[in-house]
Amino acid sequence: MFIAMSVIYKISRYLAIGDVEIAFKNAYDVVSFEKSIGIFYEIPLQQYFLNKLSLVKLCNQFYTALHVPSMIAFFVWFYQKQRAHYFYIRNCFLIANFLTLFIFIGFPCAPPRMLNEIGFVDTLLQVSNVNLYSGVLSHLFNQYAAMPSMHFGTALMIGVVAAVFAKKFVIQIGLLLYPLFVLVVIVVTGNHFFLDALVGGFITALPFAVTLKRKYLLQKDNTGFEPGGAVLNTSKSFVEKNQALHP
Helix, strand or coil: CHHHHHHHHHHHHHHCCCCHHHHHHHHHHHHHHHHHHCCCCHHHHHHHHHCCHHHHHHHHHHHHHHHHHHHHHHHHHHHHHCHHHHHHHHHHHHHHHHHHHHHHHHCCECCHHHCHHHCCCCHHHHCCCCCCCCCCHHHCCCCCECCCCHHHHHHHHHHHHHHHHCCCHHHHHHHHHHHHHHHHHHHHCCCCCHHHHHHHHHHHHHHHHHHHHHHHHHHHHHHCCCCCHHHHHHHHHHHHHHHHHCC
């Protein structure tokens, strides 16, 4: 079911391709917004890595070839090791991906690698000779779905969830650093802005936060552990006992 839903999502994501002119306008709006809040540092980070081409090639390789396999490997492992929690994690993840479709439709956004005139470089094309604009690969990507970054959202989910169930502290630290690694990859390759990652992380976390909050509130209602609940329940029990003794 998970694979089927993932395929449907990929098809829907492709069908959600927006207007090219609007996509570029939105991309420049993202640049302006990032400048206004002081987080527009994608170009300096990319330029720093371009002096280390071996690292850039590694980032390119991960972005194009390892993102999907790492996601599949996580869900296979999680199903085998934590089956009791698998469906909850899977469903929250699918809900998050479903929510992104509305943003892809309502806010098409060109990736930074297309904004060459302000200093961005398409490292996939210029360094690794991977052309996302024509051929087979062009049909596998929605070119104007930079916002939000579900590369980062997925990495955040994998890192946090796996860290929760990991037993060794060193492994937990490594898993929590995984989203940071993916953030560097998506920015260095020019595929996403920092803001894309922030929104992607928020949307991925949202279904988990909502369902956990709801579960917490339901537990409070069922157990009576709400503000003053223990006192009220004790008083009610006392009254009932007295009524039974003195009808």
